[in-house]
Amino acid sequence: MALTRLNRIVQLSHTVSLTRPLHGSGCGLQLGAATQTEAPMESPRAVFRTSESEPASHGEQHIGQFYTIPPSQVKTIFPHGLPYRFQQQIKTFNEACLMVRKPALELIGYLKKADPTHPSVRYVLYGERGTGKSLSLCQALHHCSLQDWLILHVPDAHLWVKNCKELMASSYHRARFDQPIEASVWLKNFRVTNERFLKQIKTSQKYVWSKREFTDEGRPLGEIVDQGVTRVKNASDAVGVVLKELKAQARPGSYRLVVGVDGVNALWGRTTLRKEDRSLIDPSELTLVHNLRKMMKNDWCGGAVIATVTQTGSVFTPSSAYLPQELLGKEGFDFLDPFLPVLVPAYSEKEFESSYQYYRDRRWIQHHTGHTEEGKKELLFLSNRNPAALERLCAFL
Amino acid sequence: VLPVRWTRYNPYYLEPEPSREVYRIPVTELTDEQKAAQELKAVRPIKATPSGLTSSVFSDPTVSKFVNMMMEDGDKVLARSIITQTFESMKRKQVEKYHKAPATEKEGIECNPYTIFHQALENCKPIIGLISIQKGGKYYQVPTPLTDSRRRFLAMKWLITECRDNKHRRTHMYEKLSQELLAAFMNEGNVIKRKHDMHKMAEANRAFAHYRWW
Numbered sequence: 001m002a003l004t005r006l007n008r009i010v011q012l013s014h015t016v017s018l019t020r021p022l023h024g025s026g027c028g029l030q031l032g033a034a035t036q037t038e039a040p041m042e043s044p045r046a047v048f049r050t051s052e053s054e055p056a057s058h059g060e061q062h063i064g065q066f067y068t069i070p071p072s073q074v075k076t077i078f079p080h081g082l083p084y085r086f087q088q089q090i091k092t093f094n095e096a097c098l099m100v101r102k103p104a105l106e107l108i109g110y111l112k113k114a115d116p117t118h119p120s121v122r123y124v125l126y127g128e129r130g131t132g133k134s135l136s137l138c139q140a141l142h143h144c145s146l147q148d149w150l151i152l153h154v155p156d157a158h159l160w161v162k163n164c165k166e167l168m169a170s171s172y173h174r175a176r177f178d179q180p181i182e183a184s185v186w187l188k189n190f191r192v193t194n195e196r197f198l199k200q201i202k203t204s205q206k207y208v209w210s211k212r213e214f215t216d217e218g219r220p221l222g223e224i225v226d227q228g229v230t231r232v233k234n235a236s237d238a239v240g241v242v243l244k245e246l247k248a249q250a251r252p253g254s255y256r257l258v259v260g261v262d263g264v265n266a267l268w269g270r271t272t273l274r275k276e277d278r279s280l281i282d283p284s285e286l287t288l289v290h291n292l293r294k295m296m297k298n299d300w301c302g303g304a305v306i307a308t309v310t311q312t313g314s315v316f317t318p319s320s321a322y323l324p325q326e327l328l329g330k331e332g333f334d335f336l337d338p339f340l341p342v343l344v345p346a347y348s349e350k351e352f353e354s355s356y357q358y359y360r361d362r363r364w365i366q367h368h369t370g371h372t373e374e375g376k377k378e379l380l381f382l383s384n385r386n387p388a389a390l391e392r393l394c395a396f397l
Numbered sequence: 398v399l400p401v402r403w404t405r406y407n408p409y410y411l412e413p414e415p416s417r418e419v420y421r422i423p424v425t426e427l428t429d430e431q432k433a434a435q436e437l438k439a440v441r442p443i444k445a446t447p448s449g450l451t452s453s454v455f456s457d458p459t460v461s462k463f464v465n466m467m468m469e470d471g472d473k474v475l476a477r478s479i480i481t482q483t484f485e486s487m488k489r490k491q492v493e494k495y496h497k498a499p500a501t502e503k504e505g506i507e508c509n510p511y512t513i514f515h516q517a518l519e520n521c522k523p524i525i526g527l528i529s530i531q532k533g534g535k536y537y538q539v540p541t542p543l544t545d546s547r548r549r550f551l552a553m554k555w556l557i558t559e560c561r562d563n564k565h566r567r568t569h570m571y572e573k574l575s576q577e578l579l580a581a582f583m584n585e586g587n588v589i590k591r592k593h594d595m596h597k598m599a600e601a602n603r604a605f606a607h608y609r610w611w
Binding site: 088091092093094362363364366367368369370372374375378395396397 | 453454455480481482484485488489492493495496497508509510511
């Protein structure tokens with residue numbers, strides 16, 4: 001299909017294909033299965049779903065299966081976290097189903113085994129475009145939320161360094177710039193996710209917002225968040241205060257904090273924002289970025305930092321770049337070093353099969369040839385087993 | 398250098414055969430006509446394939462024709478993307494309705510965007526058309542039968558012009574098209590109204606039917 005907008009899908013599927021033999025390691029994952037609803041590879045019709053809705057109890061035998069997240073959890077844990085196409089899918093299918101995949105499982109395993117007394121480990125998810133980094137991050141955050149951790153989720157750091165409608169000079173620091181809209185929106189969503197922690201955690205010093213407004217020492221953090229939401233001018237400073245307090249008080253005895261940032265390479269890249277004299281703004285001159293960078297350092301204990309490096313949405317990066325070194329640049333890589341890299345590959349044979357069966361079950365593949373072997377082979381070929389490409393292909397079929 | 402498709406070919410050029418099934422038949426099971434066609438292919442040149450023709454199992458000639466009609470300035474990428482977005486939005490609406498409906502009503506909801514498209518097009522095709530014939534210095538609108546291709550052309554043309562002209566300016570084309578196609582599938586909407594108007598005019602001008610001499 002030379003002239004179609006499958007150009008974009010072809011871009012997605014031009015990934016480095018991990019050629020696995022059909023009868024090789026794909027079947028090996030199933031050998032450990034014992035009690036789960038396992039059927040042989042030839043007819044995996046009912047196998048693509050699992051009834052375990054807690055990521056903590058997922059194991060190797062669940063790889064390739066879909067688990068459902070109840071709607072109440074979706075509303076509290078992910079008010080802003082899920083990618084837009086996944087949100088549309090939830091709305092259409094009337095359920096939120098995520099596939100259990102190896103990178104997320106690996107990440108959750110590390111989180112379970114991590115020692116809270118040691119400095120927080122930084123995990124960086126990387127991979128080609130459309131392989132599922134954001135959703136793996138969301139899966140890990142879902143697990144952390146069920147384990148009662150405090151979730152700090154920045155859904156897309158790239159949104160903070162481009163297309164800002166209102167940029168104002170910061171009142172706190174003369175050389176920096178504030179972004180009131182982005183900060184207040186993030187604070188609102190943060191409040192939805194972590195209601196219960198905001199009442200427990202108390203501020204450790206007095207913060208003065210203006211001549212008549214201040215927050216005393218020992219007040220709950222919820223007041224700072226309310227201050228940022230109501231007084232939009234101080235929103236970015238409120239975000240800074242919240243991050244500082246959470247980091248200072250995240251000791252092994254109290255709550256555990258997980259920082260999830262999608263597109264962390266935006267913090268060390270370039271911005272498209274300009275000052276009034278038309279000179280480009282460096283990311284370090286933005287309050288939000290400056291404060292978030294401080295969170296990414298590993299000088300605090302009792303938590304974890306999970307980040308994604310992505311080229312989608314980033315500015316001034318070539319579309320073929322997907323490795324952390326290329327996307328973070330020297331400055332970012334040195335800042336994040338040492339980190340644990342986790343590669344997110346495209347679907348394996350089994351995962352592709354599972355995804356195809358899920359779409360068929362949910363009546364998503366409607367074209368009559370989509371149900372035949374020929375159609376399935378064509379989908380496999382066109383998408384090159386890339387999750388996002390498959391999703392976009394099945395959308396109009 | 399890729400062969401470019403000319404507008405006019407010498408009649409002895411043969412049409413290209415895109416479907417894979419034809420090539421998979423083993424040599425022994427070919428019928429006589431197919432054998433003759435194979436031999437002809439060895440001696441005659443073949444026309445260059447148009448860019449919209451594929452060997453994909455998902456290709457549909459009606460949809461390709463619709464894409465070509467929607468295309469402006471040769472931007473087939475844009476036209477095709479609008480059509481795919483239309484199908485996606487139609488499917489989303491219907492699948493959402495399907496999943497929220499109780500089990501008794503599930504059978505009645507049509508989710509396949511291709512069947513909806515074909516049925517809507519079928520519902521929009523006029524049965525009888527009007528033709529302008531000059532007699533005695535005046536032009537009369539004379540009712541006349543239409544060929545299948547003319548009917549299909551009129552249905553597609555009406556759909557596209559309706560969506561381009563008579564909708565709110567800030568809605569996307571795929572949104573407008575999906576609404577119009579779903580309405581036409583239910584035999585409602587402005588395009589069906591236009592078809593009925595055409596039929597009524599033809600009925601009203603019955604008297605002039607004998608002005609047509611073919």
